[in-house]
Amino acid sequence: MKIEGKEYHTIWFENYTVKIIDQTKLPHKFLIKDLKTVKDSINAIKTMEVRGAPLIGATAAYGMVLAIIENNDQSFLKTSARELINSRPTAINLKWAVDRMMNKLSGLNSDKILEIALNEAQLICKEDISFCESIGINGLKVIEEIYNKKKDTVNILTHCNAGWLATIDWGTATSPIYHAHKKGIPVHVWADETRPRNQGANLTSYELNEEGIKNTIIADNTGGILMQRGDVDMCIVGTDRTLANGDVCNKVGTYLKALAAHDNNIPFYVALPSSTIDWNTKNYKDIPIEKRNSEELSQIEGLDENGNIKKVQIYPKKSKAMNLAFDVTPAKYVTGLITEKGICEASEKGLKNLFK
Ligand code: MRU
Numbered sequence: 001m002k003i004e005g006k007e008y009h010t011i012w013f014e015n016y017t018v019k020i021i022d023q024t025k026l027p028h029k030f031l032i033k034d035l036k037t038v039k040d041s042i043n044a045i046k047t048m049e050v051r052g053a054p055l056i057g058a059t060a061a062y063g064m065v066l067a068i069i070e071n072n073d074q075s076f077l078k079t080s081a082r083e084l085i086n087s088r089p090t091a092i093n094l095k096w097a098v099d100r101m102m103n104k105l106s107g108l109n110s111d112k113i114l115e116i117a118l119n120e121a122q123l124i125c126k127e128d129i130s131f132c133e134s135i136g137i138n139g140l141k142v143i144e145e146i147y148n149k150k151k152d153t154v155n156i157l158t159h160c161n162a163g164w165l166a167t168i169d170w171g172t173a174t175s176p177i178y179h180a181h182k183k184g185i186p187v188h189v190w191a192d193e194t195r196p197r198n199q200g201a202n203l204t205s206y207e208l209n210e211e212g213i214k215n216t217i218i219a220d221n222t223g224g225i226l227m228q229r230g231d232v233d234m235c236i237v238g239t240d241r242t243l244a245n246g247d248v249c250n251k252v253g254t255y256l257k258a259l260a261a262h263d264n265n266i267p268f269y270v271a272l273p274s275s276t277i278d279w280n281t282k283n284y285k286d287i288p289i290e291k292r293n294s295e296e297l298s299q300i301e302g303l304d305e306n307g308n309i310k311k312v313q314i315y316p317k318k319s320k321a322m323n324l325a326f327d328v329t330p331a332k333y334v335t336g337l338i339t340e341k342g343i344c345e346a347s348e349k350g351l352k353n354l355f356k
Contacts, residue, residue, distance in 0.1 A: 001164040001171075001178070003030060003210050009168050011050065011058050011125065013118065016069055018062040022049045023165060027206035028303050035059075038067040038080045045087040045094070048197065052166020053240045053276050054128045057093030060084040061121040064101040068114050077105060089288040090249060090326045091240035092278045097124055125168045131273035131340035132170035139176025139236065139271055139338040143185060146233050153186040153214075155233045157223055160194045160251035161203035162238020162271065172271035173236040174207070176338065181213050189215040190226060194251060196296040196323060223257050227264040234267045236338070242270065242277050246331030246346030247284045252324055258333035270329075270346070271338040274355055284328040294321040 001008070012019050018035040024047065025031050033049060035041050041063030044050050050059045067080035081098045088094060104120050105113060146154050162173035170178060180187050189208055194200035201217045208215040218226070226232050235257060241249040248254070248270045261268040281287060298315040315321060334346035344350035 001169060001207065001211060003207075009125070009129075010055050010165055011062065011168060013062060013065070013122070018059070018066060020044060020050050020059065021165070023051060023203060024049050025309065026165075027202050028309055035062070035066060037070055038063045038084070041066060042083055042087045045084070051199070052161060052163075053091035053093040053238070054132075054167040054172070054273060055165070056088060056091055057097035057275060058121070058125050058128060058168055060087070060094050061097040061101050061124045064098065064105065065114070065117045065121050068105070068117050072113060074107065077102070088290060090290045091276075093240075093275050096275050100124065128167055128273060128275070129169045131275075132164075132167050132172060132175050134340035135172055135271050135273065135338050136170055136175030136179040138340075138342055139269065140179040140183065142234065142267070142269060142336075142338070142343070143176055143180040143187065144183075147180075147185045150233065153188050154180070155188050155190065155231055157190040157192070157226070157232045157235045157257065158204060159192040159200065159220075159235075159237045159254050159257055161199035161207075162236075162250075163204050163207045165203050165207055166238060167273075171207075172238040172273065172338075174204070175271065176236060177208075177213065178211060181211065187213060189213060190223065190232060191215050191217050192220050192223060192253065192257070193217055194253065195220055199251070220253050224260040227260050227266050232261075232264075232266055234269065235261050236269045236271055239270050239272045239276055240326060241281075241287055242272055242337065242346075242351075243281055243284060243287075244277065244279050244351055245282075245348050246334060246337065246350065248329045248331070248334055248337075248346070249284070249287050249289075249326050250329065252327045255327040255329045255333075258329040262333045267335040268329075268333060269336050269338055269343075270334050273340055277351065277355070284330070287326075287328060289327070290325040292323045292325050294323050297321040297323050 163171035304310040331346040341354040
Protein backbone atom coordinates (compact mmCIF):
# COMPACT_ATOMS: atom_id res chain seq x y z
CA MET A 1 0.00 0.00 0.00
CA LYS A 2 1.04 3.63 -0.26
CA ILE A 3 2.89 6.09 1.93
CA GLU A 4 3.13 9.57 0.44
CA GLY A 5 2.04 8.08 -2.87
CA LYS A 6 4.81 5.44 -2.98
CA GLU A 7 4.04 1.71 -2.78
CA TYR A 8 5.71 -0.17 0.08
CA HIS A 9 5.74 -3.56 1.70
CA THR A 10 6.39 -3.63 5.46
CA ILE A 11 9.48 -5.84 5.16
CA TRP A 12 11.93 -6.80 2.42
CA PHE A 13 15.45 -8.19 1.91
CA GLU A 14 18.27 -6.30 0.23
CA ASN A 15 22.05 -6.84 0.25
CA TYR A 16 22.12 -9.36 3.11
CA THR A 17 19.98 -6.98 5.18
CA VAL A 18 16.33 -7.07 6.22
CA LYS A 19 14.58 -3.72 5.80
CA ILE A 20 11.62 -2.75 7.99
CA ILE A 21 9.51 0.33 8.56
CA ASP A 22 10.10 1.36 12.19
CA GLN A 23 6.51 1.48 13.47
CA THR A 24 7.46 2.98 16.84
CA LYS A 25 8.15 6.28 15.05
CA LEU A 26 4.89 6.42 13.10
CA PRO A 27 2.94 8.57 12.40
CA HIS A 28 5.47 11.31 13.16
CA LYS A 29 8.51 9.94 11.31
CA PHE A 30 8.74 7.49 8.44
CA LEU A 31 11.99 5.61 9.00
CA ILE A 32 13.32 2.51 7.26
CA LYS A 33 15.53 0.46 9.53
CA ASP A 34 18.13 -2.24 8.78
CA LEU A 35 18.16 -5.58 10.59
CA LYS A 36 21.50 -7.33 10.19
CA THR A 37 21.51 -10.03 12.87
CA VAL A 38 19.02 -12.41 14.43
CA LYS A 39 19.28 -10.31 17.63
CA ASP A 40 18.20 -7.27 15.60
CA SER A 41 15.09 -9.21 14.51
CA ILE A 42 14.31 -10.30 18.07
CA ASN A 43 14.74 -6.75 19.29
CA ALA A 44 12.52 -5.33 16.52
CA ILE A 45 9.75 -7.77 17.50
CA LYS A 46 10.12 -7.17 21.27
CA THR A 47 10.17 -3.38 21.00
CA MET A 48 7.35 -3.46 18.43
CA GLU A 49 9.28 -1.72 15.69
CA VAL A 50 7.44 -4.45 13.80
CA ARG A 51 4.16 -5.72 15.18
CA GLY A 52 0.96 -7.39 14.05
CA ALA A 53 0.69 -11.16 13.88
CA PRO A 54 1.60 -11.84 10.21
CA LEU A 55 4.41 -9.27 10.19
CA ILE A 56 6.11 -10.62 13.30
CA GLY A 57 5.91 -14.07 11.69
CA ALA A 58 7.62 -12.74 8.56
CA THR A 59 10.24 -10.88 10.62
CA ALA A 60 11.03 -14.10 12.49
CA ALA A 61 11.34 -15.99 9.18
CA TYR A 62 13.83 -13.39 7.94
CA GLY A 63 15.49 -13.57 11.37
CA MET A 64 16.33 -17.19 10.57
CA VAL A 65 17.89 -16.04 7.28
CA LEU A 66 20.01 -13.53 9.21
CA ALA A 67 21.01 -16.29 11.66
CA ILE A 68 22.43 -18.33 8.75
CA ILE A 69 24.33 -15.32 7.40
CA GLU A 70 25.78 -14.74 10.88
CA ASN A 71 26.70 -18.28 11.82
CA ASN A 72 25.69 -21.24 9.67
CA ASP A 73 25.63 -23.74 12.49
CA GLN A 74 22.72 -26.03 13.40
CA SER A 75 22.91 -25.41 17.14
CA PHE A 76 22.95 -21.62 16.58
CA LEU A 77 19.91 -22.01 14.32
CA LYS A 78 18.05 -23.96 17.02
CA THR A 79 18.82 -21.37 19.71
CA SER A 80 17.84 -18.55 17.35
CA ALA A 81 14.54 -20.30 16.55
CA ARG A 82 13.74 -20.65 20.26
CA GLU A 83 14.62 -17.02 21.03
CA LEU A 84 12.56 -15.76 18.10
CA ILE A 85 9.51 -17.79 19.18
CA ASN A 86 9.84 -16.40 22.72
CA SER A 87 10.18 -12.78 21.62
CA ARG A 88 6.38 -12.27 21.80
CA PRO A 89 4.15 -15.01 23.17
CA THR A 90 0.59 -14.45 21.95
CA ALA A 91 0.54 -14.25 18.15
CA ILE A 92 0.71 -17.81 16.82
CA ASN A 93 2.12 -16.69 13.44
CA LEU A 94 5.50 -16.26 15.09
CA LYS A 95 5.83 -19.94 16.04
CA TRP A 96 4.14 -20.98 12.81
CA ALA A 97 6.73 -19.12 10.70
CA VAL A 98 9.76 -20.28 12.72
CA ASP A 99 8.56 -23.91 12.68
CA ARG A 100 8.06 -23.68 8.93
CA MET A 101 11.60 -22.33 8.49
CA MET A 102 13.06 -25.02 10.77
CA ASN A 103 11.24 -27.74 8.80
CA LYS A 104 13.28 -26.64 5.77
CA LEU A 105 16.55 -25.92 7.57
CA SER A 106 16.86 -28.43 10.39
CA GLY A 107 19.71 -30.89 9.73
CA LEU A 108 20.34 -29.30 6.33
CA ASN A 109 23.98 -29.64 5.36
CA SER A 110 24.05 -27.90 2.04
CA ASP A 111 25.90 -24.92 0.63
CA LYS A 112 22.47 -23.84 -0.62
CA ILE A 113 21.06 -23.38 2.91
CA LEU A 114 21.02 -19.58 2.67
CA GLU A 115 19.23 -19.67 -0.68
CA ILE A 116 16.70 -22.19 0.68
CA ALA A 117 16.05 -20.07 3.80
CA LEU A 118 15.67 -16.87 1.81
CA ASN A 119 13.28 -18.53 -0.66
CA GLU A 120 11.12 -19.79 2.22
CA ALA A 121 11.02 -16.42 4.02
CA GLN A 122 10.12 -14.71 0.75
CA LEU A 123 7.45 -17.34 0.08
CA ILE A 124 5.91 -16.71 3.53
CA CYS A 125 5.66 -13.02 2.62
CA LYS A 126 4.30 -13.70 -0.86
CA GLU A 127 1.66 -16.04 0.50
CA ASP A 128 0.66 -13.54 3.17
CA ILE A 129 0.13 -10.85 0.53
CA SER A 130 -2.03 -13.18 -1.54
CA PHE A 131 -3.99 -14.41 1.52
CA CYS A 132 -4.65 -10.84 2.66
CA GLU A 133 -5.78 -9.90 -0.84
CA SER A 134 -8.21 -12.83 -0.86
CA ILE A 135 -9.48 -11.85 2.61
CA GLY A 136 -10.26 -8.45 1.07
CA ILE A 137 -12.14 -9.95 -1.87
CA ASN A 138 -14.14 -12.22 0.46
CA GLY A 139 -14.87 -9.50 3.04
CA LEU A 140 -15.88 -7.03 0.34
CA LYS A 141 -19.10 -9.04 -0.15
CA VAL A 142 -20.22 -8.23 3.41
CA ILE A 143 -19.56 -4.50 2.97
CA GLU A 144 -21.27 -4.55 -0.43
CA GLU A 145 -24.35 -6.22 1.04
CA ILE A 146 -24.66 -3.52 3.72
CA TYR A 147 -24.15 -0.79 1.12
CA ASN A 148 -26.77 -2.25 -1.22
CA LYS A 149 -29.34 -2.11 1.60
CA LYS A 150 -28.28 1.21 3.09
CA LYS A 151 -27.35 3.11 -0.09
CA ASP A 152 -25.17 5.33 2.05
CA THR A 153 -21.68 5.36 3.60
CA VAL A 154 -20.85 2.13 5.41
CA ASN A 155 -19.46 2.86 8.90
CA ILE A 156 -16.97 0.24 10.03
CA LEU A 157 -15.43 0.06 13.48
CA THR A 158 -12.00 -1.52 13.92
CA HIS A 159 -9.71 -2.03 16.88
CA CYS A 160 -5.90 -1.78 17.04
CA ASN A 161 -4.10 -2.10 13.71
CA ALA A 162 -4.89 -5.10 11.57
CA GLY A 163 -3.97 -3.03 8.55
CA TRP A 164 -1.25 -3.48 5.98
CA LEU A 165 1.31 -2.33 8.55
CA ALA A 166 0.47 -5.45 10.58
CA THR A 167 0.97 -7.72 7.57
CA ILE A 168 3.13 -7.43 4.46
CA ASP A 169 0.49 -5.67 2.35
CA TRP A 170 -3.32 -5.11 2.32
CA GLY A 171 -3.85 -6.00 6.01
CA THR A 172 -6.49 -8.40 7.29
CA ALA A 173 -9.30 -6.26 8.79
CA THR A 174 -8.50 -3.38 6.44
CA SER A 175 -8.27 -5.43 3.26
CA PRO A 176 -12.08 -5.61 2.71
CA ILE A 177 -12.17 -1.84 3.40
CA TYR A 178 -9.44 -1.13 0.82
CA HIS A 179 -11.25 -3.34 -1.68
CA ALA A 180 -14.58 -1.57 -1.04
CA HIS A 181 -12.91 1.84 -1.45
CA LYS A 182 -11.28 0.77 -4.71
CA LYS A 183 -14.70 -0.37 -5.95
CA GLY A 184 -16.20 3.04 -5.21
CA ILE A 185 -18.29 2.01 -2.18
CA PRO A 186 -18.31 4.91 0.31
CA VAL A 187 -16.78 3.73 3.58
CA HIS A 188 -15.90 5.48 6.82
CA VAL A 189 -13.83 3.86 9.56
CA TRP A 190 -14.10 4.42 13.29
CA ALA A 191 -10.53 3.72 14.45
CA ASP A 192 -10.34 2.80 18.14
CA GLU A 193 -7.36 4.66 19.55
CA THR A 194 -6.20 1.40 21.20
CA ARG A 195 -4.47 2.29 24.42
CA PRO A 196 -1.83 1.95 25.62
CA ARG A 197 0.27 1.99 22.44
CA ASN A 198 -2.36 3.68 20.27
CA GLN A 199 -1.94 1.46 17.22
CA GLY A 200 -5.43 2.49 16.07
CA ALA A 201 -4.58 6.18 16.10
CA ASN A 202 -0.91 6.00 15.15
CA LEU A 203 -1.11 3.25 12.54
CA THR A 204 -4.67 2.48 11.35
CA SER A 205 -5.73 6.09 10.95
CA TYR A 206 -2.33 6.93 9.42
CA GLU A 207 -2.46 4.18 6.80
CA LEU A 208 -6.11 4.91 5.93
CA ASN A 209 -5.23 8.60 5.47
CA GLU A 210 -2.41 7.63 3.10
CA GLU A 211 -4.92 5.63 1.00
CA GLY A 212 -7.53 8.43 1.09
CA ILE A 213 -10.06 6.52 3.20
CA LYS A 214 -12.28 8.56 5.53
CA ASN A 215 -11.71 7.71 9.17
CA THR A 216 -12.21 9.11 12.63
CA ILE A 217 -10.19 8.20 15.72
CA ILE A 218 -12.27 7.50 18.81
CA ALA A 219 -11.31 6.84 22.41
CA ASP A 220 -11.53 3.13 23.13
CA ASN A 221 -14.71 3.47 25.19
CA THR A 222 -16.69 5.38 22.54
CA GLY A 223 -17.67 2.38 20.40
CA GLY A 224 -20.59 1.46 22.68
CA ILE A 225 -22.49 4.72 22.35
CA LEU A 226 -21.81 4.89 18.60
CA MET A 227 -23.33 1.44 18.24
CA GLN A 228 -26.37 2.44 20.33
CA ARG A 229 -26.86 5.48 18.10
CA GLY A 230 -26.79 3.42 14.90
CA ASP A 231 -23.49 4.94 13.79
CA VAL A 232 -21.71 1.60 13.30
CA ASP A 233 -22.84 -0.77 10.52
CA MET A 234 -20.29 -3.48 11.20
CA CYS A 235 -17.07 -4.24 13.08
CA ILE A 236 -14.02 -5.92 11.54
CA VAL A 237 -11.00 -6.74 13.64
CA GLY A 238 -7.88 -8.83 13.20
CA THR A 239 -6.58 -11.59 15.44
CA ASP A 240 -3.30 -12.81 16.88
CA ARG A 241 -4.52 -16.33 17.43
CA THR A 242 -7.84 -17.97 16.60
CA LEU A 243 -8.54 -21.33 18.16
CA ALA A 244 -10.02 -24.20 16.17
CA ASN A 245 -13.30 -23.69 18.10
CA GLY A 246 -13.52 -20.10 16.78
CA ASP A 247 -12.48 -18.23 19.95
CA VAL A 248 -10.55 -15.13 18.93
CA CYS A 249 -7.56 -13.69 20.75
CA ASN A 250 -6.80 -10.11 19.73
CA LYS A 251 -5.62 -6.77 21.14
CA VAL A 252 -7.06 -6.06 24.58
CA GLY A 253 -10.42 -4.30 24.27
CA THR A 254 -11.66 -6.42 21.36
CA TYR A 255 -13.85 -8.51 23.68
CA LEU A 256 -15.69 -5.44 25.00
CA LYS A 257 -16.37 -4.26 21.44
CA ALA A 258 -17.76 -7.69 20.56
CA LEU A 259 -20.08 -7.58 23.60
CA ALA A 260 -21.34 -4.13 22.64
CA ALA A 261 -21.83 -5.24 19.02
CA HIS A 262 -23.75 -8.32 20.18
CA ASP A 263 -25.99 -6.20 22.43
CA ASN A 264 -26.75 -3.86 19.53
CA ASN A 265 -27.21 -6.53 16.85
CA ILE A 266 -24.23 -5.30 14.85
CA PRO A 267 -22.23 -7.83 12.81
CA PHE A 268 -18.80 -8.48 14.32
CA TYR A 269 -16.34 -10.03 11.84
CA VAL A 270 -12.79 -11.23 12.41
CA ALA A 271 -10.38 -11.30 9.45
CA LEU A 272 -7.46 -13.73 9.44
CA PRO A 273 -5.09 -15.71 7.26
CA SER A 274 -4.89 -19.45 8.03
CA SER A 275 -1.41 -18.90 9.54
CA THR A 276 -3.23 -17.33 12.54
CA ILE A 277 -5.25 -20.46 13.35
CA ASP A 278 -4.02 -22.40 16.38
CA TRP A 279 -5.31 -25.93 15.71
CA ASN A 280 -3.77 -27.35 18.89
CA THR A 281 -4.81 -25.21 21.86
CA LYS A 282 -8.22 -26.41 23.02
CA ASN A 283 -9.04 -23.91 25.76
CA TYR A 284 -8.68 -20.13 25.48
CA LYS A 285 -7.32 -20.08 29.04
CA ASP A 286 -4.20 -21.84 27.72
CA ILE A 287 -3.35 -18.98 25.33
CA PRO A 288 -0.32 -17.11 26.70
CA ILE A 289 -1.51 -13.52 27.13
CA GLU A 290 1.41 -11.12 26.91
CA LYS A 291 1.89 -8.82 29.89
CA ARG A 292 3.90 -5.80 28.78
CA ASN A 293 5.82 -3.14 30.63
CA SER A 294 3.56 -0.89 32.74
CA GLU A 295 5.46 2.15 31.40
CA GLU A 296 3.54 1.71 28.15
CA LEU A 297 0.55 2.90 30.20
CA SER A 298 2.11 5.43 32.52
CA GLN A 299 4.16 7.22 29.85
CA ILE A 300 3.05 8.59 26.52
CA GLU A 301 4.96 9.71 23.46
CA GLY A 302 4.13 12.54 21.07
CA LEU A 303 5.56 15.53 19.24
CA ASP A 304 6.75 18.49 21.31
CA GLU A 305 6.44 22.11 20.19
CA ASN A 306 9.74 21.80 18.27
CA GLY A 307 8.56 18.76 16.35
CA ASN A 308 10.71 16.32 18.33
CA ILE A 309 9.31 13.01 19.56
CA LYS A 310 9.13 13.19 23.34
CA LYS A 311 7.97 10.83 26.09
CA VAL A 312 6.16 12.18 29.16
CA GLN A 313 4.86 10.66 32.40
CA ILE A 314 1.04 10.85 32.66
CA TYR A 315 0.24 8.83 35.80
CA PRO A 316 1.00 9.63 39.44
CA LYS A 317 4.58 8.47 40.01
CA LYS A 318 3.51 6.27 42.93
CA SER A 319 0.64 4.50 41.14
CA LYS A 320 0.89 0.92 40.00
CA ALA A 321 -0.26 0.05 36.47
CA MET A 322 -0.90 -3.30 34.78
CA ASN A 323 -0.66 -3.89 31.07
CA LEU A 324 -2.24 -7.01 29.56
CA ALA A 325 -1.88 -6.80 25.79
CA PHE A 326 -4.60 -9.18 24.54
CA ASP A 327 -8.01 -10.61 25.39
CA VAL A 328 -10.19 -13.39 24.04
CA THR A 329 -13.58 -13.00 22.38
CA PRO A 330 -15.63 -16.17 22.66
CA ALA A 331 -16.77 -17.58 19.29
CA LYS A 332 -20.44 -16.96 20.15
CA TYR A 333 -19.91 -13.21 19.72
CA VAL A 334 -18.25 -13.53 16.31
CA THR A 335 -20.57 -13.25 13.30
CA GLY A 336 -18.04 -14.79 10.93
CA LEU A 337 -14.37 -15.42 10.21
CA ILE A 338 -13.16 -13.85 6.98
CA THR A 339 -10.30 -15.98 5.67
CA GLU A 340 -8.40 -16.38 2.40
CA LYS A 341 -10.66 -19.33 1.55
CA GLY A 342 -13.97 -17.62 2.26
CA ILE A 343 -16.15 -16.61 5.20
CA CYS A 344 -17.12 -19.21 7.76
CA GLU A 345 -18.88 -19.57 11.06
CA ALA A 346 -16.58 -19.11 14.08
CA SER A 347 -16.62 -22.78 15.04
CA GLU A 348 -14.64 -25.97 14.54
CA LYS A 349 -17.15 -27.07 11.91
CA GLY A 350 -16.89 -23.75 10.09
CA LEU A 351 -13.09 -23.72 10.07
CA LYS A 352 -12.76 -27.38 9.16
CA ASN A 353 -15.14 -26.93 6.22
CA LEU A 354 -12.75 -24.37 4.76
CA PHE A 355 -9.44 -25.91 5.86
CA LYS A 356 -9.89 -29.65 5.47
O1 MRU B 1 0.39 -5.75 19.90
P1 MRU B 1 0.20 -5.66 18.43
O2 MRU B 1 0.24 -4.29 17.89
O3 MRU B 1 1.10 -6.62 17.71
O4 MRU B 1 -1.28 -6.20 18.25
C1 MRU B 1 -1.79 -6.27 16.98
C2 MRU B 1 -3.16 -6.75 16.96
O5 MRU B 1 -3.78 -7.01 17.96
C3 MRU B 1 -3.74 -6.99 15.61
O6 MRU B 1 -5.12 -6.87 15.66
C4 MRU B 1 -3.38 -8.40 15.18
O7 MRU B 1 -2.02 -8.64 15.25
C5 MRU B 1 -3.95 -8.74 13.90
S1 MRU B 1 -2.77 -8.70 12.63
C6 MRU B 1 -3.41 -8.40 11.13
